[in-house]
Amino acid sequence: MSDHSNRWAAPTTSAAGPMAPLDRRRFLARTAAAVAAATLGNAVCAAATAPYVFAHGVFEITLLSDGHFVLPPPNTPADVGFLYPDTPRPELEAFLRAAGLSIERVQLPNNVVLIRTASDLVLVDAGAGSGWQPTAGKLVENLQAAGIDPASVTKVVFTHAHPDHLWGVADDGGALRFPNAAYFVAEQEWNFWMAQDTVTKLPESFRRFALGARRDLSRIKDRLKTVKAGDDIIGGVRIVDTSGHTPGHISLELAGGDGLMVVGDVIANAAVSFAHPEWRFAIDTVPELAIASRRRLLDRAVAEKTRLIGSHWPYPGLGMAERSGSAYRFVATS
Numbered sequence: 001m002s003d004h005s006n007r008w009a010a011p012t013t014s015a016a017g018p019m020a021p022l023d024r025r026r027f028l029a030r031t032a033a034a035v036a037a038a039t040l041g042n043a044v045c046a047a048a049t050a051p052y053v054f055a056h057g058v059f060e061i062t063l064l065s066d067g068h069f070v071l072p073p074p075n076t077p078a079d080v081g082f083l084y085p086d087t088p089r090p091e092l093e094a095f096l097r098a099a100g101l102s103i104e105r106v107q108l109p110n111n112v113v114l115i116r117t118a119s120d121l122v123l124v125d126a127g128a129g130s131g132w133q134p135t136a137g138k139l140v141e142n143l144q145a146a147g148i149d150p151a152s153v154t155k156v157v158f159t160h161a162h163p164d165h166l167w168g169v170a171d172d173g174g175a176l177r178f179p180n181a182a183y184f185v186a187e188q189e190w191n192f193w194m195a196q197d198t199v200t201k202l203p204e205s206f207r208r209f210a211l212g213a214r215r216d217l218s219r220i221k222d223r224l225k226t227v228k229a230g231d232d233i234i235g236g237v238r239i240v241d242t243s244g245h246t247p248g249h250i251s252l253e254l255a256g257g258d259g260l261m262v263v264g265d266v267i268a269n270a271a272v273s274f275a276h277p278e279w280r281f282a283i284d285t286v287p288e289l290a291i292a293s294r295r296r297l298l299d300r301a302v303a304e305k306t307r308l309i310g311s312h313w314p315y316p317g318l319g320m321a322e323r324s325g326s327a328y329r330f331v332a333t334s
């Protein structure tokens with residue numbers, strides 16, 4: 001993709017203000033639909049979670065729940081120490097207890113972002129589908145409860161190809177859940193997961209990730225474009241390199257007054273990753289690169305007072321980074 005720098009500038013300088021009248025009507029209607037869906041959800045299906053809808057520049061942003069999951073996964077030893085292997089055990093336990101977190105398993109919400117413009121409906125990540133953990137994979141259910149037809153999604157961008165972000169792309173029979181969408185993944189991400197030797201190079205516990213990534217990336221390959229930092233998915237939605245969690249992990253920067261970034265799993269845990277960005281996280285494929293990306297993003301978010309959306313922060317996952325001593329803390333803004 002080419003660098004559409006002119007289109008990038010356009011949304012930030014929109015004379016129409018934060019939202020054109022037509023968009024505002026749809027925004028209000030959508031919010032009403034969300035409230036109705038929440039009411040309906042409570043009455044009919046306790047699992048439905050109402051979306052969180054807000055305006056950003058020319059975009060309408062909808063944050064959706066895909067449910068949640070736990071790490072370490074069920075049926076593996078219940079020890080959060082697995083996730084932070086370099087952190088001395090007493091330090092880890094003291095931190096988790098002080099933060100009110102379990103030392104056995106951490107429960108992570110799975111948040112998905114939908115970006116609406118006049119002509120596009122862009123989904124950022126596709127949820128976990130049915131193959132990851134039974135408490136996740138609720139995205140399509142929650143989309144439909146909010147009155148959004150998955151067939152109306154025009155583009156799906158993957159921050160990376162881990163199970164909780166990619167495996168929701170197809171149903172159990174292999175049919176695409178977003179049948180009319182074009183798909184986007186970073187070139188490095190595609191190259192990593194599709195390489196013949198990735199499955200065998202990874203530790204045993206991650207081979208399932210690699211097999212699933214190959215399976216689902218293959219399913220969308222005819223509709224998939226590989227992208228890189230600086231590319232625009234649509235005007236005003238630009239890719240930022242935040243590699244390390246996976247080799248081709250990307251974030252999205254959305255043009256608009258206050259600044260907004262969709263950051264996937266760069267700062268995976270709202271409690272731990274802000275306070276200890278330097279702790280090696282076992283799920284990061286390239287740990288040193290992940291730590292550098294995390295620090296760079298946190299520094300930038302603090303300096304620019306940018307709002308951030310994280311995949312696994314408390315639902316709906318919208319907040320800001322603030323400095324706290326020599327590190328940072330997460331401040332929810334929803």
Ligand SMILES: [Zn+2]
Nearest residue numbers: 162164265311
């Ligand atoms: Zn994730």
